[in-house]
Amino acid sequence: MHYVHESGTMLGASRRVVGFIPRRLLSVRQVHGDGDAEELLRFHKSRGQHILVNPRILDTIVRKSAIKPTDTILEIGPGTGNLTLRLLEAAHKVVAFEIDHRMVQVLEKRVLQRGFINKLRVIERDAMKAPFPRFDLVVANIPYQISSPLMIKLVYGPTPFRSATLLLQKEFARRLMANPGDSGSNRLSVNVKLLADVELVMDVSKRDFLPSPKVDSSVVIIRPKPQVPNVDLREWRAFTMVCFNNRNKTLGASFKNKRRVLELLKISNEYNESSPHEGDDAQDEGEFTSFKEKIIGVLRTGEFEDKRPSKLSFEELLHLLSLFNQSGIYFGHREQLKREDKFDADDE
Structure with missing residues (x-):
């Protein structure tokens, strides 16, 4: 198996090394192409730690998010920062929620090396248990286990925002896309779609992540509606x-x-x-x-x-x-x- 880092080059030389490393124990260089090759990180499935490494998908997410130079971006679960670095290039500021201190250390090291440290604010707290600061957009490869409550916190929360570009499990995204009256209509979709429009951007293969998850993913954009029904x-x-x-x-x-x-x-x-x-x-x-x-x-x-x-x-x-x-x-x-x-x- 070959791996792709951000530059798009193949890491075939690492194949023999990977064979002796447990599935969820990968070097920083394997994950994003820079850093110390001997610096190993264990990725925890329970925390949804799957790093998106395909540069084409990362670039598409940023482009589709329509980021303005004055925007503050909210990112949840930045991991080692593959997406974060691209967001920092396009936005005024990125506020990132990350509960894993090991990931924060790698993230801040990479951001410092790229000269963006003054544009990044990392909050080491559970995003579902902390109030969100002011933001304009959400762009995130979110931990899948918080997908549902995060949708509600964003759409029904007090902070207005322009859009949320999210990487979700493919099956979850399909449920979210269901319209009222469709056979797949469900409580999540009717709650979200009462207040927001949902657009499917693209599907993403599980092979575009390290470590690879068991299922494919999809990118969706959620845009709050300008007018909503008058209901409690x-x-x-x-x-x-x-x-x-x-x-x-x-x-x-x-x-x-x-x-x-x-x-x-x-x-x-x-x-x-x-x-x-x-x-x-x-x-x-x-x-x-x-x-x-x-x-x-x-x-x-x-x-x-x-x-x-x-x-x-x-x-x-x-x-x-x-x-x-x-x-x-x-x-x-x-x-x-x-x-x-x-x-x-x-x-x-």
Whole structure:
């Protein structure tokens, strides 16, 4: 197996050396073509450490990002800096989140050698647990395990931005591209696409990374919409969580679930500043039955009972949420949702 570094030359001479090195233990020179050949780094799969080494793909990502000389770029998971160096050439500043201090050391050494150190700010914190500073664009080969929560943090976050160019797992990107009403429509795509447009730029082979991941990737660009529906976003996200809990079931079947009805009854009473009866099983049962009938009544009024959430358009989903709220049925607790940034695999 041959490797390609940033200059595009083949590293065939390293083949015999690689044969004696564990799969995820690679020299810095093997990964990006400079540095000390004896300086070894262990790349951790659990942290999504796969370095993009194909110069053509790196250049395309930067070009498609439409970076202005005045832009501040947010990069998450820069690794050893193959993409970072290109971003620093094009932008005013790069703010990079990297939790692995070993990677930070290599990154800062390379940036210093290229004379860009004053344009780089490295934050050694988990990007999902820290507030983002002001930025204009996001350009990143992100760790795949944070793809879903990162999407929500960006799109629903308080910081406005022009676009986000992201390298994602190919399968994940395809789910993200699904439109409401398509057979592949899912909770992640309807949440992201409510507020942003998503463009597929290109697919990227797993062979373009070191160490090589198990799957291919795709580059997508996310652009926030200038105008979005007038809806309570907290309530919308809680609503889609319920609808897409099992997207292959009809809405009638999903909303007849006893646990689901009890949960919505509690939330709705909380929202309406009332509380269910306590200590009287007959009254409690009566309230439950009445509330369940109200839910089914809403579904039937809008002719949604036999429909599946994956087949509904944005307009239909928004209309259904409006019908529920008008009937005093709510989905989001008044406090922040505990799982608001978490998407399970089945929900994507």
